[in-house]
Amino acid sequence: MDLNPALDTFVAECRELLEQMEQSLLALEDQPGDRELLDAVFRAAHTIKGSAGMFGFDQMVSFTHHLENLLDKLRAGELPFSSSLSALLLRSGDHIQSMIAPSVAEEPLSGEVQARGTALVAELAAMLGGPVAAPAGKSASSTATSAAPKHGSLADDLAVFLHSDAADESASPITRYWRISLQFGPDVLRNGMDPMSFVRYLATLGDVHSVATGWDRLPPLAEMDPESCYVDLEIELDSSADRTAIEAVFDFVRDDCVVRIAPPTQVVDAQLKAIDALPESTGRLGEVLSAVHAVAWPELSTALAKQASASDERPLGQILVEDSAVPAAVVDAAVERQQQSRQAKAQDSRLIRIDADKLDQLINIVGELVIAGSGTQALAAKAGIPDVVESAASLLRLVEQVRDSALGLRMVAIGATFQRFQRVVRDVSRELGKDIELSISGAETELDKSVVERIGDPLMHLVRNAMDHGIESGMTRVAAGKSARAQVSLNAYHDSGSIVIEVGDDGAGLNVEKIRRKAIERGLLAASANPTPQEIRQLIFEPGFSTADAVSNLSGRGVGMDVVRRSIETLRGTIEIQSEEGTGTTVVIRLPLTLAIIDGFMVGLGAARYVLPLDVVVECMELSEAHRNAVSEQGFINVRGEVLPVLRLRDAFGISEGAARRENVVVVRFGQIKAGLVVDELLGELQTVIKPLGKLFSYLQGISGSTILGSGEVALILDVPGLIKRVEGARPTGIVVA
Amino acid sequence: MNITNLKLSGELNIYAAAETQQAVQQALLEGGSALSLDLSDVSELDTAGVQQLLLLHRECVHSGRPLRLAASSPAVDETLALLGLRKLFQA
Numbered sequence: 001m002d003l004n005p006a007l008d009t010f011v012a013e014c015r016e017l018l019e020q021m022e023q024s025l026l027a028l029e030d031q032p033g034d035r036e037l038l039d040a041v042f043r044a045a046h047t048i049k050g051s052a053g054m055f056g057f058d059q060m061v062s063f064t065h066h067l068e069n070l071l072d073k074l075r076a077g078e079l080p081f082s083s084s085l086s087a088l089l090l091r092s093g094d095h096i097q098s099m100i101a102p103s104v105a106e107e108p109l110s111g112e113v114q115a116r117g118t119a120l121v122a123e124l125a126a127m128l129g130g131p132v133a134a135p136a137g138k139s140a141s142s143t144a145t146s147a148a149p150k151h152g153s154l155a156d157d158l159a160v161f162l163h164s165d166a167a168d169e170s171a172s173p174i175t176r177y178w179r180i181s182l183q184f185g186p187d188v189l190r191n192g193m194d195p196m197s198f199v200r201y202l203a204t205l206g207d208v209h210s211v212a213t214g215w216d217r218l219p220p221l222a223e224m225d226p227e228s229c230y231v232d233l234e235i236e237l238d239s240s241a242d243r244t245a246i247e248a249v250f251d252f253v254r255d256d257c258v259v260r261i262a263p264p265t266q267v268v269d270a271q272l273k274a275i276d277a278l279p280e281s282t283g284r285l286g287e288v289l290s291a292v293h294a295v296a297w298p299e300l301s302t303a304l305a306k307q308a309s310a311s312d313e314r315p316l317g318q319i320l321v322e323d324s325a326v327p328a329a330v331v332d333a334a335v336e337r338q339q340q341s342r343q344a345k346a347q348d349s350r351l352i353r354i355d356a357d358k359l360d361q362l363i364n365i366v367g368e369l370v371i372a373g374s375g376t377q378a379l380a381a382k383a384g385i386p387d388v389v390e391s392a393a394s395l396l397r398l399v400e401q402v403r404d405s406a407l408g409l410r411m412v413a414i415g416a417t418f419q420r421f422q423r424v425v426r427d428v429s430r431e432l433g434k435d436i437e438l439s440i441s442g443a444e445t446e447l448d449k450s451v452v453e454r455i456g457d458p459l460m461h462l463v464r465n466a467m468d469h470g471i472e473s474g475m476t477r478v479a480a481g482k483s484a485r486a487q488v489s490l491n492a493y494h495d496s497g498s499i500v501i502e503v504g505d506d507g508a509g510l511n512v513e514k515i516r517r518k519a520i521e522r523g524l525l526a527a528s529a530n531p532t533p534q535e536i537r538q539l540i541f542e543p544g545f546s547t548a549d550a551v552s553n554l555s556g557r558g559v560g561m562d563v564v565r566r567s568i569e570t571l572r573g574t575i576e577i578q579s580e581e582g583t584g585t586t587v588v589i590r591l592p593l594t595l596a597i598i599d600g601f602m603v604g605l606g607a608a609r610y611v612l613p614l615d616v617v618v619e620c621m622e623l624s625e626a627h628r629n630a631v632s633e634q635g636f637i638n639v640r641g642e643v644l645p646v647l648r649l650r651d652a653f654g655i656s657e658g659a660a661r662r663e664n665v666v667v668v669r670f671g672q673i674k675a676g677l678v679v680d681e682l683l684g685e686l687q688t689v690i691k692p693l694g695k696l697f698s699y700l701q702g703i704s705g706s707t708i709l710g711s712g713e714v715a716l717i718l719d720v721p722g723l724i725k726r727v728e729g730a731r732p733t734g735i736v737v738a
Numbered sequence: 739m740n741i742t743n744l745k746l747s748g749e750l751n752i753y754a755a756a757e758t759q760q761a762v763q764q765a766l767l768e769g770g771s772a773l774s775l776d777l778s779d780v781s782e783l784d785t786a787g788v789q790q791l792l793l794l795h796r797e798c799v800h801s802g803r804p805l806r807l808a809a810s811s812p813a814v815d816e817t818l819a820l821l822g823l824r825k826l827f828q829a
Contacts, residue, residue: 189786190752195785196784196817210822211820211821211822213821213822218792221793221797224793226756226758226759226790227786231785231792
């Protein structure tokens, strides 16, 4: 596949924009009146259309165009935002998504996609043609605006602002009027125009509140030319028309008359708001001002011509304020806006997209560098030359920094993954007829990109499960004294070198007795066994524990919790379930931060070297003679009053050669469980690049990978969760450790 | 008291502006101590006509002579109202 890089960017951007659009739409369902969200949806659609147009993806352009039309109406307030509309918009987003791949591959759209597109366009058109506000609704302004060159959506925006403002506005009467100053040139009358007629025409746009006629320019009697015009008019107009409409009244006298139009304060306020709401791409001052109708096009072109002429050195903003009575506040806001969008552009360009393969390659090389660095340090220590030792130490410190930065590049916040579930929860909750809200916390928690990519499916399963089976029906909830609206939560945080992801619900919780019966029935539990409730709950992750009609009537979707557990385990993570009957269930997933490099702690068993992830090591101690006996007899050790299960790695791995004179215990912790591992030697910390074991060794228990030491030897990395499970499992079920 | 009466009639528009200006000038030259303006027969008044009235008003103010609009017509009233000049010619 030889995709050109611009296309890659297009695809990535499109996906991001569609995600943004979806999120904004979902947020809009909660806050239907939120203007910013609606603008965000529009911007996303608009940008997609623009980019698709650049690549000539006509089908995407034309579909998005229909979508944009509808959004336009929404923005103009001519259509109310409803849940059915939102559903249509969401489906339209999905449709755009499905067009991306075929468009980029230059393949024709499949029949199915095409049919869906046609159906959606019809639905969009139906919405558009439906409850559209009657065009006569805004009589005064619409007649005049139709004469204006572009009757854009922003004109409507302003009209909406004005109408809504007018309703609750009455506090400051002085500011209610447009103030129009007309200074007529001498030839106006001769050219067959009468200044009075403008006053009459303005009366069709609104209520002419006052007119003042100025005659300061009337010359002395002897010099007066009866056919020349000398009067000025100062008019106060109460009108909801926009500036372009008012400006259009004077189109015919533009050459013969100086027109200054000062908007009422509420219009100024509306314009200030509109400037804030503009898309960030709007760049030039004139564009910003005309986009919010703070200046009409004829005024702007006059001002631009003045600016271009050598005689006038004032900046455009000043010309507009002084000559066209554009309020200074509006010009200032526009200038500020312009600077903001420049900054935003500058910030955009500080982000670069990198091919993930290049990044992986970098991480690999850094891994080799770490190994080589450790080797150098070992050699330096062996040589015992102080300068070399020191130099090797500072080299290694730098290598560590390089490693951390390189790994940092791969870290991404989990928020984007979590956000995707907003849509899932919305759709599934409707499907199920339950009122469910998703709450997200810890979205900024970072973890390795490769982990993020692979955590999506298990999370999806857990979230669906929680909604389908965890959460009761609305009636049951109310009867149980809970709020009808159920909660599903996604939470993430860092905890001792792991990232913890929790999927919680406030549903019915797990019925321990039911699971127990089921497990006995399936032969997963001896009928005589006496496990703790927690152990029983964990049983739902067992492969044999069928999803069909189990626990809370789990519908057979074909995938069970064991599949979730397996996928978590391939990420070197663990999964645990916490539940209290009646109040809810939380699934806790614990994952390693990264899959590539860890800080390790090396131990020796006979001649072999093993590495433990440093994060799990709590403490180390020498195994005394008394302890030694306790270990071999009972498998437990008493550490300052705390009894810990212990595993002798020599026994576990069947190593018999070179029995050590002394043994040591490394106390490790994973999640809530602590255990002791008995080893021969403690060899200290080192950086370890994890090399996965080949498929041949995948059956090995207690080993999670290998690493190459500075000396070139191979050391095995111990799978601490696996080992802990082993000591836990070794304990006869039911014996209470105390 | 020597009052000059000025009666303007017909169409006080741009076409009659030169004529009107002459009549105004004439009236001002008559040297009465006050002016009384009769516009009852004016059928049309446009800005050119209004300018003549303004001229008359200004010259009267300058020379300290009171100007009174003795009679007007609907066309005159309408125009003066539209341009916010009613008060000027009422006193």
